Amino acid sequence: MTTTLPSFPAADETPLDTCIRLREIAPVVEVEFPGGVPAYLALTHNAVREILAGDNRTFLRDPRHWPALHDGSIPEDWPLRAIVQGGHLSTKDGDDHRRLRGLVGKAFTPARVQALEPRVRQIVEGLLDDVVAAGDGVDLVPAFTEALPMWVICELFGVPAEDRPRVREWTAALLAHTTPPEEAFATQNALQAYLHGLVEKKRAEPGNDLTTGLVQASDEGDRLTTDELVGVLWLMLVAGHETTVHLLGHAIVALSQHPDQLELARAEDRWDDVVEETLRYRHSVMMTSFRFTAREVTVAGVRIPEGRAVGVVYQASGLDPAEHGESADRFDITRERGARLGFGHGPRYCIGASLARLEGRLALASLYRRLPELTLTIDPDDIPYSPSFFTVGPLSLPVALGPVRP
Numbered sequence: 001m002t003t004t005l006p007s008f009p010a011a012d013e014t015p016l017d018t019c020i021r022l023r024e025i026a027p028v029v030e031v032e033f034p035g036g037v038p039a040y041l042a043l044t045h046n047a048v049r050e051i052l053a054g055d056n057r058t059f060l061r062d063p064r065h066w067p068a069l070h071d072g073s074i075p076e077d078w079p080l081r082a083i084v085q086g087g088h089l090s091t092k093d094g095d096d097h098r099r100l101r102g103l104v105g106k107a108f109t110p111a112r113v114q115a116l117e118p119r120v121r122q123i124v125e126g127l128l129d130d131v132v133a134a135g136d137g138v139d140l141v142p143a144f145t146e147a148l149p150m151w152v153i154c155e156l157f158g159v160p161a162e163d164r165p166r167v168r169e170w171t172a173a174l175l176a177h178t179t180p181p182e183e184a185f186a187t188q189n190a191l192q193a194y195l196h197g198l199v200e201k202k203r204a205e206p207g208n209d210l211t212t213g214l215v216q217a218s219d220e221g222d223r224l225t226t227d228e229l230v231g232v233l234w235l236m237l238v239a240g241h242e243t244t245v246h247l248l249g250h251a252i253v254a255l256s257q258h259p260d261q262l263e264l265a266r267a268e269d270r271w272d273d274v275v276e277e278t279l280r281y282r283h284s285v286m287m288t289s290f291r292f293t294a295r296e297v298t299v300a301g302v303r304i305p306e307g308r309a310v311g312v313v314y315q316a317s318g319l320d321p322a323e324h325g326e327s328a329d330r331f332d333i334t335r336e337r338g339a340r341l342g343f344g345h346g347p348r349y350c351i352g353a354s355l356a357r358l359e360g361r362l363a364l365a366s367l368y369r370r371l372p373e374l375t376l377t378i379d380p381d382d383i384p385y386s387p388s389f390f391t392v393g394p395l396s397l398p399v400a401l402g403p404v405r406p
Contacts, residue, residue: 005032008041008389015286015389019043019316027300028310033389034177035078037068039290039309040302043316045323045341047300051291051312052345059291059310060093066292067307079177082184083390084290090235090348091289097347103217103224104232105351107156107210113354116156120359123151124366132370132404137377140397141249148363149244152355153237158202158209163194170194171238178387195230195237210236236352244356246284246386246393247275248363253383253394254278254331255368256376261333266368273333275360279342280324281331283314286392315392317341373402 008031009018022029023043030040042048051059063085068074074081085091092100131143146168154164170191173179179187202212214229224232251274255262265274290309297304304310321328324335343350350356368374377398384395 005030005038007032016315019313023316026302028302037074037078039311040304041311041313043313045317045320048312048317048341049345050299056093056347058294058297060294061091061291062093066309077181079181082188083174100232108351110354113358117358120152121362124362128366128370136400140399141394145248146245149241149359152359153240156210158207158211167237171242175388175390177389192230195233199226199229240352242391243284244359246391247278247360249394249397250282251278251364252397253380254281257380258331261331265333270333271361271365274364275357276337276342277331277333277335280318280340283318284391284393285314287311287313287389370405371401375400
């Protein structure tokens with residue numbers, strides 16, 4: 001007898017609503033993605049943490065460990081194939097992952113990130129100058145929440161200003177599950193070709209940026225191939241801005257819906273707490289790209305066979321009442337942080353966590369200092385969100401500015 005798997009997402013639900021409903025069934029549930037592709041979703045805090053802690057041993061990221069992707073079970077034109085096949089740092093395992101992560105991690109130590117604060121603050125204030133100049137009716141997504149992380153990460157890696165809109169467009173198209181397969185593969189190829197060109201440019205014309213540093217480290221004996229270098233840049237540029245874009249957008253929406261929390265953040269300068277609570281309440285990452293089981297494993301009491309795809313659902317786990325109490329669905333910056341998973345856990349803890357926290361704190365503090373009566377001019381229920389199973393956030397946040405402070 002063949003069991004019909006629940007669809008992810010259900011036709012009449014958002015992905016988050018589907019996951020919250022499925023979480024009532026079990027901590028880990030096998031679902032069917034569009035295209036008839038089965039995969040497991042980890043939906044509770046404990047299940048997510050267990051998988052993250054076991055990464056690089058039982059749960060692998062190299063898609064070669066997913067037989068269905070290669071044996072004809074999954075069609076060649078499956079919409080998510082391009083993003084799953086990847087070829088970037090997050091698809092590396094074991095020694096390869098540790099080697100590449102160690103090389104990149106040197107650029108994101110807390111001390112080095114802290115040294116970036118004056119420049120990040122300068123970018124924030126410059127963008128807010130433009131927001132103020134635009135007056136009422138400005139959309140904060142292109143003007144601020146999208147512009148800031150894109151500017152910061154591209155400046156760090158030496159991406160010229162004129163190329164940044166293209167990088168943003170490629171990222172949005174690649175992560176959207178609504179992008180047609182042929183367009184997704186063309187986008188992946190275009191982005192990788194661009195990054196190959198950037199590497200060669202930095203090799204010929206070194207600059208004061210992280211791409212140059214990685215090129216020089218590779219050329220001086222760190223055994224980083226050009227393809228590996230491009231894979232590292234792919235992840236840094238895509239994940240290094242996309243998640244912070246949505247972090248800022250989710251925070252602004254949450255604060256508009258919880259004015260008491262906004263007043264508390266202002267009064268007590270608790271913007272760090274706003275960032276951490278936003279990551280719990282509405283994580284930028286709906287679901288991570290897949291992991292693949294190297295052997296049969298039991299997670300939170302649920303058996304997962306060998307060779308299966310598993311998605312870790314941060315948004316559902318952040319709202320798990322078993323971990324965060326019956327008020328888990330309320331935005332509360334005074335909540336005890338406990339064992340938060342906002343930036344992951346275990347061997348793949350987010351390299352850019354310090355940078356994301358810095359950008360979030362500075363951006364939100366300056367936004368609400370300079371625009372103390374900022375209000376959304378769109379009903380929260382009508383806000384459009386990005387069409388992605390992986391990273392999710394507001395696509396538009398039209399606002400009225402009110403009185404402005406310098």
